[in-house]
Each structure stands twice: as structure tokens, then as C-alpha cells.
Amino acid sequence: MMNKDTSHINSLENEAIYIMREVAAQFEKPVLLFSGGKDSITLVRLAVKAFYPAKVPFPLMHIDTGHNFPETIEFRDRLVEELGLELIVRNVQDSIDEGKVKEESGRYASRNMLQTTTLLDAIEEFKFDACIGGARRDEEKARAKERIFSVRDDFGQWDEKNQRPELFDMLNGEIEHGQNVRVFPISNWTELDVWSYIEEENIEIPSIYFAHKRKVFLRDGMIWSADDEVVYRDAHEEVLEEMVRFRTVGDMSCTAAVLSEASTISKVVEEIRDSTISERGARIDDKRSEAAMEKRKQQGYF
Amino acid sequence: MEVLKIATAGSVDDGKSTLIGRILYDTKSLTTDKLDAIKKTSKQRGYDYLDFSLATDGLVAEREQGITIDVAHIYFSTNKKSYIIADTPGHVEYTRNMVTGASTSQASIILIDARKGVIEQTNRHFFINNLLRIKDVVVAINKMDLVDYSEETYNKIKADFSELMSKRDYQDQKITFIPVSALKGDNVVNRSNNMSWYTGESLLEHLEQLDKKDIYNVGTPRFPVQYVIRPKTEDFHDFRGYAGKVYGGELSVGDDIVVLPSKTKSKIKDIYFYDEKYKTASRRSSVTITLENDINVSRGDMIVKEGDLPTIDKQFTANVCWMDSENLTVGGKYVVQHGINKVLAKVDKINHKIHPDYSGIDSEATSLGVNDIASVTFKLNKPIFYDQFKNHRTNGSFILIDTQNNNTVGAGFIQ
Incomplete structure (x- = not known):
């Protein structure tokens, strides 16, 4: 006997699976943004569950800063192979080489900001209309206001003051050509929820x-x-x-x-x-x- | 452990963010780095207390103006439950945010400033909570420290609010009054020593004891088909599964069902959740269902139990909350998104506007502006399968989408 709505984690899981299915149904070219981190690994697990016994109907994409922990990359390649998923990799190094972005220098130099350009270029290259990400509202104050379907304009920008209201379970994925939607299926999860889920599901x-x-x-x-x-x-x-x-x-x-x-x-x-x-x-x-x-x-x- | 979503409503300066900050602080949900940031900023601003509103007011514009301008979600948990608070702003112009926050919540808190008592805004907050049929509402009378923790003041506000309650449409809504001081921490998480005349629970104690029956109405099962799963692999060659979320009740293997709109009858063969089969799918579970007969079912169809059909119609009347700066007018065309189903709709009639401060209705209205609430009749280009909102929160609600810019411009509750 299934009793999925008594547990807190299960209700979050049900919500995330619902969102995954809405993405597959409402968009023509979705992609799951995969960083190799625990949140995106959780997303992959939820996607697999959402479409079983069929395969996940969208590819994964990794925006590689070239500064990853090597363990993450090994893990990524193994996961993709085991699950039979399609993986796209785009490199920040290429954006640097093409002169689109400039490497930061000094004590706090990071390629984290540079990812944005590579990501937006890849969205345009593949004409992705929905990008699924593992951001959570509990992570940071500005993210607490993020929608589950978050519309980005032609320049990939977020207009935080003019967001679509989201009521009940209804997700409005209607967009114009050139726009895309960032989708956050685990918006309502906390860090502890993610870890508890990884434990419960025995996710590597x-x-x-x-x-x-x-x-x-x-x-x-x-x-x-x-x-x-x-x-x-x-x-x-x-x-x-x-x-x-x-x-x-x-x-x-x-x-x-x-x-x-x-x-x-x-x-x-x-x-x-x-x-x-x-x-x-x-x-x-x-x-x-x-x-x-x-x-x-x-x-x-x- | 369950998750409880709570909406909050209060006017500017009623101390809503402070209340939430206080809950986080007293439940030890603020991490040291967040607490340090609050301490630092409070000191910079020259306060002699900790400004807990800093814990929730996320956007730069808000910090600058010192107000909350959008729905923020705040997470905390106790040993008993996990909570999500939708912090929704209380300004007149932000009715849409309040409706949005309330739509996903199962309980709500209305804040009243003890010095001001029940004001026009309070009527509005209560109206929306009642319109959205939130089953459990706490009226937190805040800033009791500034009225010398006066029982008389509390009773006066309680009496004024009770007058509002007599005007409400949804009479079964449970309302609990709690005198609090968010700033000083009285009756928020811990019971107060300053109000011996109050013997009830603290706010958190009240929320902790809420059970499923306190927050959900029992409805009838509705299963809108979200996605058809056809693996076409060797192992699952003929598999045809209908993926969706169960609303309002349970579905079980062997149930006699009807697929809408075709009204084809069948039986539930299997219920899958991932690679496991279950006998029953409970409400709000995202499952995949297979049927005994090989019939044509696609996204937007609805599977319901035989003998328990929703209304199937090409027109309906609903209370609409308009959220766009461009007016809704008679004859206007919109997309109605009802659950996952989208149909084209035309505004047939604006029956009357409802003043959300309980001051009556306006039967002469010909258009709706932002934050207006009105009874509107729509005609659709094809039938939808709906229930009345009062019987089914999910299957009785819809959103309106602008056909030009695709924005969500309104929400409706079917009468």
C-alpha cells in the first residue's frame, strides 16, 4: 500500500516529478543542467523516476569551467554511461579562447561568473527552451523569490520585479521565440532534504x-x-x-x-x-x- | 514528519518579517553566518535590537525601501514538521502576491498591529484567505508589548475581527486568535510570561498540532494526464502509461474509471511509482497508471472514477482575481489553464465586482483592473472537466494567460 503523502521527503519528490513531467510536456527542447554536484545528481534521479520505464526525454548539459574537482568529472561520465543518458559539454575555456570573456586574475579569481556566457551561448546553439537546474530557494535570499518556471528574456536575464505569479500547481510555460525558461524542480527542498533523499534513495x-x-x-x-x-x-x-x-x-x-x-x-x-x-x-x-x-x-x- | 505551507498576510509595518525572523531565531533555524549578517547590519543601522526582518527581505530594492515586495519562501523545521512560509506582502497593490502565496498554502497567519486594530487592510487579508478557502487561519495580534500587554486591547480587536467573520462566505474556516510580540518573542515560539490572562497556545504550538484533517478537505479523486509514457523498448514494448498527479482522493488498482472527454470506460490495471507497483495511489502522489483496455488517452485528458464525474462544460462562472495592469474586459480572449489543460476562453460577462474589504459589490463594472476581484462568466472553445472550488481546490481553480505576451494575468475559483 502506497502512502506517498505522509512523508515530507516524498511530498517534495512528488512535486519534483510533477515538474519534470510538465517540462517534458510543455517544451520542445528541454535540457537538464548538470554540474556534477549533489543537487544536479538528485535532479537526474528524479528525472529517471518521472519517466520510468521510458528513458529521460532530454539530455544533460555540463558547463565545464575547467576548474572542476577531477572526482566530479569521473563521476559524471560514469553516471551518464550507466543510465544511458545523453551528455553535452560546453567549456568556459572555449569562451575564453574565443575572446568572449576575460579570465579574472588576482587572489579571488574564479571562473564562476564566466560560466554565464558559455551557458547562454549553448542555449542559443542548441535552441534550448527550458533549462532544468538544481537551485533551491533555501540557498540564498534572492533565490527565495525565484519561481519554479522562471522566464528569461533573449539575453538570459531575470526580471525579478516582474515575475509570473505561480498559483496552485499550475505552471505556465508559454514563451515567445527566443525566450527560455529556467526550471527549478527542487525549489522547495532544503539542503537537509537533499541529503536525506540521497540517503533514503541510496544515490551515489x-x-x-x-x-x-x-x-x-x-x-x-x-x-x-x-x-x-x-x-x-x-x-x-x-x-x-x-x-x-x-x-x-x-x-x-x-x-x-x-x-x-x-x-x-x-x-x-x-x-x-x-x-x-x-x-x-x-x-x-x-x-x-x-x-x-x-x-x-x-x-x-x- | 510532514511539510506544512503557511501564507502570511499583514500590512506594512505590522511586523511580518520580524515575526518570521523571530520564529527562525527561536527555533534555532538561523545559522551562525546568517545571524552574524543580521547582527552586523542591525548594528550598522544603529538599532539596539536585532532586525529579524533582514532574514527574509531578499531583494536589493526591498532592503533599500525596507519593505517586502514579492513572495519569498522561508524554510525551517522542528522535530515534528517541516515548514515553508510564503512571506507575502500586505500592500493594497499586491493582492496578487497574497493570492499567489495563499494558493499553495494549507494554513495562514494574518497579522494585526495591536495599536491599530482591525483596519481596512485586515478585511482584505481575511477576505483573500477566506476566498482561497484556507482551512486554518491564525490571527496574530502583534506588538502587544507596545500596548502594555493589555487584555482589553486584545479583546477589542478580537471582537472587531469576529464581526468580519460573520460576513465570510466560507463559514467552516477555523480561526484562532493569539496575542504576540514578534520583537520580544511573546507567544511566537515560547509562551509569554507577560500575558497571564492568555492561556492558549503559542503560534508555533498551534501550527505543530495541525493534522492532515485540519488542513485538507476530503474530495474526490481526479487524475489529469500530464504525459503519456511509451518506452518502446524490448522489455516494455506495449507499455502505455499515463503519468500524472492524483488530486483530491485515492485511486486503486481495479477501480472502474472513465476517461474524459471521450467518456471511455476502463479499469486501472497497474499503478507504478518508478519501478515499483502499488495497490493504491494516495492524493498528491505523482504516479504512472496503466489501464486494462488499449484506449487512446493523451495529455489534458482526465481519469476519474466511474459514477463520480466532474462537470463537463464549455462555460463557467468564477471569482477572478485580476493581476495585470491591462484591464480585463467583456469580450476579451484569454487562455484558461485549468490544471494542465489549456483552452481558449472569452469573457462573456462581468457579473459584479466584489469589494474585498467586505463593503459590498459593484454590479455596474464593465472591466477589471489590477487587484480587482469579480464574478466573471467565461465561454470556452472546448469543454473542461471541473469541480466547484469549494469542493475541490485543485480542480476548481485556473489561471488566465494573456494570448499576446503569455503572462499569467489572473487566477480564478470556479463557482
């Missing part, structure tokens, strides 16, 4: 989410991965070896680690439950200013 995730020994250095009270090819490090910033894990997996140059002994999923869930720091508290790119995320979103960032 990249090893960097679990405690491991890593060469790191400290800056501004955060733990940075000491990878000299990607992350700029001052001579006085001393490299230490610590047991750490990552709570989010973004570009290596903008994702800080946390000290952790949590080596299994259940220990991670326990740690998150007791955590006193928010997930994006370890995102260096959000620290730039109080309105950092909102500004990036207006420019078309995911």
Missing part, C-alpha cells in the same frame, strides 16, 4: 562530499583547496593537510571546504542537521557583496 555521489584528507590553506576564515593550478595562493598562505569535505561542489576556485569526519552519508546527514553554518556560507562568490547573488542572476547566471 562524488567522493569529495565525504570526509577525506586534502591539502588546504586558510583565507578569510575559510578553507581553500590548495590546487596551485587553479587557485591563486599567496606565498605566506601555508598549506596544511586536513580532514575535510565539501558541502557544495562548484568551481574549485570558489568552493570552500569544511572540517569534517563524516565519511558516510548518514554521518553527513547528521552533521548537516547539527550544522550552524549555512551551505552558501562556504561559497566564496556570495561573499563579494550582500546582493551578490541577485546581481549575478539578473545577468543570466543560474
